[in-house]
Amino acid sequence: MTQHSRDTPQFYLTAPSPCPYLPGRHERKVFTHLVGDKAGDLNDLLTHGGFRRSQSIAYRPACDNCRACVSVRVIANEFRPSRNFRKVLARNSDIVGELRAAAPTSEQYSVFRAYLDERHRHGGMADMTVLDYAMMVEDTHVQTRLIEYRTRGPDSGITGRGERLIAVALTDILSDGLSMVYSFFEPTEHDRSLGTYMILDHISRARRMGLPYVYLGYWIEGSKKMDYKGRFLPQQRLAPSGWLRIDAGGGAAEPQD
Incomplete structure (x- = not known):
């Protein structure tokens, strides 16, 4: 044996x-x-x-x-926000993002629960309890962080911390990038496009940290749930021959290292 x-x-x-x-x-x-x-x-x-x-x-x-299912990663240093992306950034200019240890809180779970009930009430995570949420955050043997997004309060410039929690991202820090494991947000904030905003924020964070990529998980052409990931260009998509660069217009270049 x-x-x-x-x-x-x-x-x-x-x-x-x-x-x-x-x-x-x-x-x-x-x-x-x-x-x-x-x-x-x-x-x-x-x-x-x-x-x-x-x-x-x-x-x-x-x-x-x-x-x-195609793995995608955004090329952080070369990404330039489109006009629509700049509008999303402007709409959320009152948000403060804070990088924190991967520790669950009841405040986070409240937003998580509201998000599931509104967006994924029939999904596989719909019945997750507060203990299940804690396991999702804490059960990790890799370098994982939470980013809490809060509306900017009168003391935010002094304390560096916002007020009301409206979005959270669970993120792994890899040797070459940030991997967005799971993100959720307050569903009543329809006009903010918080899912898009968190990706844009991760691209900026990766650039500041000197990391070349932001891993978004799987892009699935034709899936309303996953097709949006193809909008963050330039990006690389994993093919049998390696990572292929995709630029505006959808053209693929030679495999990347």
Whole structure:
């Protein structure tokens, strides 16, 4: 019987289940556990290969006869906001974003619960309790942070902290970028486009941190839930031949390192 090292990842394949993004299709995932001292290095390596993290699990779609899920990462230093993106930034100029340790709070869960009830009441996360939320935030063996977005108060310039919490992003800090694991926001703030704003903020943060990429997860052409990620250009999309650069107009360039 072969004895595997604790640091050697073992990969597993899930059973087929209905695809949450494309009607009439089924999904399967390959996954492994992110544990131990080398979890951060493994998470880096797997993210570069198209995996995503959920708690202490790294997973990637492995569907039969379907390759619709495409990993995307924005090229932070070359990104220039379009006119529409600049409008989103202007609408949210009263927001303060604070990078914090990955520690859950009841205030965060209140926004999270409102977000699920409004946007994903029939989704797989709809029944998540406050303990489930705490596990989502805390169950990590990699460098993870929370970014809290608050409206700017009269003392914000002094304390660096805003007032009312309206959005949160759970983000991994990788060797070459920021990976947006999960984000949510106050659903009553319809006009702010907070999902878009958080991506724009992450691009700015990555640039300031000297990190070349912002990993957005999977772009799925034709999926209303995922197609928006294709708007943040230039970006790279993972193909069998490697990361392909996509510029305005959708043209693909040669594989990138």
